[in-house]
Amino acid sequence: MSKRTLVAVFEHEADLMRAVAAVRAADLKIDDVYAPYAVHGLDRALGWRPSRLGWACALGGMSGAIFMLWLQWWTSAVSWPLNVGGKPWNSLPAFVPVAFEGMVLAAGLTTVFALLAVARLRPGKKTRPIVPGVADDRFALVLEEADAAFDAAAASKLLRNCRAVEVSERVLEDEFSPLGAPAGAARTRLRRRLNYLLLLLLAVVVAMVFLTLPDPSRPNREFFPDMAHSPAYSSASANPNFPDGKTLQSPVPGVLTQGQSPLHYDATDAEALRAGRELRNPFSAKDAKAGARGALVFQTYCTPCHGGGGLGDGAVALRGYPAPPSLVTGDTTKMPDGQLFHIITYGRVNMPAQSGLLSPEDRWAAILHIRSLQTPTAPKSIEAKP
Amino acid sequence: MNREAVYSCASPKAVRLLWASALLGGLALALGGVLQPQRLWPNLLLLGFLAVGFGLGGLLQIAFRDLTGARWSDGFRCVREALGATLPWTAPILAAILIAGVASYPWYRPGMLAEETDWFKRGWLEPEFFTVRAISYLAIWMIFALAMVRASRREAAPGGPTRAGVRLSAAFLVVFSLTFWLAGTDWIMSLEPHWCSTAFAVYNFGGILSSSLAAITLAAVWLQRGPLKNAVTREHLRDLGTLLLGFSCFWMYIWFCQYMLIWYTNVPEEAAYYASRTHGLWAPLFYANVAINWAIPFAVLLPRASKESGGILVKVSLLVLAGRWLDVYLMILPSTNGDAPAIGFCELGAFALGVGAGGLLFLQALRKSRQLSTRELSCHAGDAPVCAEAPR
Numbered sequence: 001m002s003k004r005t006l007v008a009v010f011e012h013e014a015d016l017m018r019a020v021a022a023v024r025a026a027d028l029k030i031d032d033v034y035a036p037y038a039v040h041g042l043d044r045a046l047g048w049r050p051s052r053l054g055w056a057c058a059l060g061g062m063s064g065a066i067f068m069l070w071l072q073w074w075t076s077a078v079s080w081p082l083n084v085g086g087k088p089w090n091s092l093p094a095f096v097p098v099a100f101e102g103m104v105l106a107a108g109l110t111t112v113f114a115l116l117a118v119a120r121l122r123p124g125k126k127t128r129p130i131v132p133g134v135a136d137d138r139f140a141l142v143l144e145e146a147d148a149a150f151d152a153a154a155a156s157k158l159l160r161n162c163r164a165v166e167v168s169e170r171v172l173e174d175e176f177s178p179l180g181a182p183a184g185a186a187r188t189r190l191r192r193r194l195n196y197l198l199l200l201l202l203a204v205v206v207a208m209v210f211l212t213l214p215d216p217s218r219p220n221r222e223f224f225p226d227m228a229h230s231p232a233y234s235s236a237s238a239n240p241n242f243p244d245g246k247t248l249q250s251p252v253p254g255v256l257t258q259g260q261s262p263l264h265y266d267a268t269d270a271e272a273l274r275a276g277r278e279l280r281n282p283f284s285a286k287d288a289k290a291g292a293r294g295a296l297v298f299q300t301y302c303t304p305c306h307g308g309g310g311l312g313d314g315a316v317a318l319r320g321y322p323a324p325p326s327l328v329t330g331d332t333t334k335m336p337d338g339q340l341f342h343i344i345t346y347g348r349v350n351m352p353a354q355s356g357l358l359s360p361e362d363r364w365a366a367i368l369h370i371r372s373l374q375t376p377t378a379p380k381s382i383e384a385k386p
Numbered sequence: 387m388n389r390e391a392v393y394s395c396a397s398p399k400a401v402r403l404l405w406a407s408a409l410l411g412g413l414a415l416a417l418g419g420v421l422q423p424q425r426l427w428p429n430l431l432l433l434g435f436l437a438v439g440f441g442l443g444g445l446l447q448i449a450f451r452d453l454t455g456a457r458w459s460d461g462f463r464c465v466r467e468a469l470g471a472t473l474p475w476t477a478p479i480l481a482a483i484l485i486a487g488v489a490s491y492p493w494y495r496p497g498m499l500a501e502e503t504d505w506f507k508r509g510w511l512e513p514e515f516f517t518v519r520a521i522s523y524l525a526i527w528m529i530f531a532l533a534m535v536r537a538s539r540r541e542a543a544p545g546g547p548t549r550a551g552v553r554l555s556a557a558f559l560v561v562f563s564l565t566f567w568l569a570g571t572d573w574i575m576s577l578e579p580h581w582c583s584t585a586f587a588v589y590n591f592g593g594i595l596s597s598s599l600a601a602i603t604l605a606a607v608w609l610q611r612g613p614l615k616n617a618v619t620r621e622h623l624r625d626l627g628t629l630l631l632g633f634s635c636f637w638m639y640i641w642f643c644q645y646m647l648i649w650y651t652n653v654p655e656e657a658a659y660y661a662s663r664t665h666g667l668w669a670p671l672f673y674a675n676v677a678i679n680w681a682i683p684f685a686v687l688l689p690r691a692s693k694e695s696g697g698i699l700v701k702v703s704l705l706v707l708a709g710r711w712l713d714v715y716l717m718i719l720p721s722t723n724g725d726a727p728a729i730g731f732c733e734l735g736a737f738a739l740g741v742g743a744g745g746l747l748f749l750q751a752l753r754k755s756r757q758l759s760t761r762e763l764s765c766h767a768g769d770a771p772v773c774a775e776a777p778r
Contacts (some may be wrong), residue, residue, distance in 0.1 A: 040621045050690065058688070085650065094644050 002171050004145040005031055008159040009131050009166040011140055013039055014297055016139040019162035020045045023143065026158060028150075034130055034140040064106025068099040072285030103301050131166070138235060142204035145169075199298030267346035267353075281364050285371060294372075301357060302366065310373045322350050328374050340367050394619035401749070408742025422732055427487045428722040429736040432714050435573060437744060439590075439710075440529070441476055443598020444469025445531055448538050449562075452547040458625060461603035461617035464755035465605040467538050471751035472744070473531035477524040484520045484573060485577060486616035488513045490722070493579045501720035504579075510665065513575055519572060523565045530558045539755065566591065574714075577721035581659045585644040592637035596679070599630050601704040605748070607696040607703075620694050627702075628694030631684065634706065663716060667726045675716055678709035685710030711737065 010016045016039070023030060030046060043050070076082060077089040077122065087094065116122065134140050141164075143155060156167045211221075222228075233239050237245040256262060265271040283290035299308070307313035310327030317323035325332065332340070344363045347353040389435075418425040447466040452458060459466075490499050495510045508517075537551040547555070567587035575586050603626040610618035648656045663672045683702050692698040719727065 054690070085652070087650075093642075093649050096646065098640065 003031075005170050006143040006145060006159075007130060007166075007168050007170050008143070008156075008162075008164040009133075010141065010142045011138065011165055012163070013139065015163040016141060017045055018040065019141055019159055019164065022158055022162055023155075024139070026066065026155075028155060029036070029144045029146050031142040031144040032132040033142070034137075036135055036137060053111060053114055053118070055109040060113075060114075061103045061107030063110075065099045065103035067106075069095055070101030090180055105335075118189025124142055130170075147215055154262060182188045218222065263360075265342060265346075269348075272339050272342040275342035276336035279338030279341055280335040281341075281367055282361075283364055285366050287368070289370065290365045291368055294367070294369035295361065297358060297362045298369040301354060305351075310370060324351060327370050332370070333374050337364075337367050337371075340370065389479060394614060398506055399634050400549060401746070404742045404745040404749075406742070408746060409737045411735045411738030411740070412741055414731045414763050416735075417666050418731030418733075418735050424721045425723055425728070425730065425732040427490045427720075428484070428718050429484045429732045431487060432571070432711070433736045434476065434483045434741060435718075436711060436714055438473065438475035438524070438530075439594040440469055440744070441471075441712075442562065443471065443594045443601065444471070444533055445527075446595065447598065448534050448560070449558050452538075452593075453559070453713055454513025455547070459622065461611055461619075461622060462550035462602075462606045462614055465609070465753055466604050467535050467755055468748055468751035469537045469601060470531050470538075471541075471754070472747045474528045475747055477528045477531075481521055481524045485517055488750065489696065491516075491576060491579075491658045492721075493576060495536075496719055499579055511572075511579065516572060519568065523569045526565055528560060530561070532552070534558060548627050554721055577718060582647050583644050583648065583656070583659070585647070587641060589644055591635075592633065592640045592709055593713055596630065596633040596637045596706055597689065599626070599633055600706035600710075602626065603630055604703040604707070607700050610696060618710060618712075623699060624690065624693045627687050627699055629725060630702065631687040631693070631707065634680050634683045638676070640686075641676065641680075641717050662720050662724060668716070668720055670748060671712065671727055675709065675712050678705055679713060693700075701762060711740075 008019065010019065016033070016035070020030070020033070020042070022044075024285055033042065034045065035042065050236060072095040073090055076084075081089045083089075084091075084094070089109070104365070121127075125267070129135055130142065131138060131140050143160070145152065152169060159167050168367075233247045235248045237247055238245055241250060251257075265275050283294075285291075298306075298310075302310075303314055304312040305312075305316045305321070305324050306327055311322045312326045314324075335343075341360075343351065344358065344366065345353060345355045415426070415429070418429075443465045447459075448463075448470055451457070451463070451466075453659075488494060488694055491511070493507070494513060495728045499511065534551070534554055537548060538556055541547060541551065545609065570587050570590045574590070603623075606618050606622065607624060610623070645660065651657075662668065683706055686692055686698060686702055692702075715727075715733075
């Protein structure tokens, strides 16, 4: 749809205002007015009804504020009540800042989008200023030549009397894009094809969702494993790189781990006697700290069979397991420390080896405690201690 | 039209009413001083702080205009000049009130700030130091008021601010922001020495901005019906209404900033300030303060039509002015006369005295305005909106 118009250009705001008044007095129809800024009083001079953009702003603002208040109330008082500083879950003062920001955001966006909708503007729309300079320092008044009775010459004269610097007749093609020509048909076709292509792409993406639907009985396909699987061999897996085919290799014979003290004795009674001859307790009987440690070790690991006083009356022995010999009488009192150390380390008869449980220091400390049990004045049991 | 125009515009009846209000208010205040002596000084402090606030508001408007070059309001610049010109009169009165009332501050009593952590407050609130500071702030403001109003009145009618005027205004804004911050802390916040709020100065700044805008709007509407008929247009009223709406919101924003932080942290010495004001009979006044200073002006001024209507602007301005009184009342009186609000001879007398004497002072200052000379008025008698702009 096209319409015939008369476009007048002015240099001053006051001239435009005067022209608007004169045109309205002459009962001519004003199509639109273009100005580089908001001219005070122009809307009133034009006699147009007040803009309803304010209502869009108010409604948007109120919706934003109400939605944000509701969202905060629902999240913090209903869906997931969370105690923040002992305040009530439904705390209005805490909700105000977010509601305020939500109101400002919604009001601003609503106003902008309402303005775009009213002005029928959208991204990519091609517009051209109706005359050069209306965005800079010129004012334009567009009269609509509504019918045959419109006298273009008389109207031009009227406008020139109001100091219009230029008056011209123009045919505006599209009612909704008075600022420029409509887009070409070729461009429309291109856009349509682009849209079909985008639709197809969307369909492919949606179809991929079905490809990846989970089957609970099988592991899913992994498109992006995100380094979930390590390329290194796990310690128990087979390994072709070693002659024995194992990943976990045993240490080279004769290697000591850090802190290990070697014990060059075999697990025989003869070797125990040899150990008795050769080894000395590194702790002295006066070492109170080692003594206390020894008492603790003895209570923890020895008491169940040997009993708190070393009499062989431990809880295990009382329930039928062959009782160990007493530590405080007979043979044990005559054994040197080294032999006891060998027995604790490798075990003897029914006694299992303790080397896996007790460090050499703890074994020596326990021997210290056994010696103290053997002296009549020593406390018979650490149970008397707190 | 001559300089007498404004004074004659204020009808003899109105002037008589102002005199009557001032005299009756003074009498009531004297009577209140006899009957309820403990409420006399707080009301005098309220009155002095309010009055000086209006003078500072006028100076701020002059400074804003000089620095931004926004000449839209030059058509009624006599109003802000007159507001600023009241400061040299009100500042000495406030100084006298403060010096006379040092002993009324709670920190004057020995032992009030005895705690170890109060060492700075103890030193800062030494009575002699307090007095010297109060006199310094007020003297500095007085000097600025005299110089700025003089510079503003001397401007050539259609021209912009002079270079000296711009420098003066810039210096004033810097000096003002520092001194006003300290002055509010000294005079009002120290009424509760254990309470402190870093937003207090900004809060008072919002208060004097919105109330001085209300006073300017009121005077502009009044002058529009008198000698400045052509200088004050509908567009001017709309701009004033928009500014009033905006600064009312600013006041509310700062009010809420202070309130919410104290509500949220709930530290006993901070929360005590609001606890005493939101309980008992103070509570209705506390919530009325928000309604009067923000909710009602906001709702009323939102539509464009009400911003352009002189009648509505007058009502809103009166409301905001009353709101400013209530605001300062709620800052001072709960601290000094804790239990419950009371409206008696002191309050009514101080209010009436403020309205009457303030009005007369303002009229007197307005009379001296150079702007109301015939030449400038004839300029504005032409095409009003165009004339308010710079000449092309």
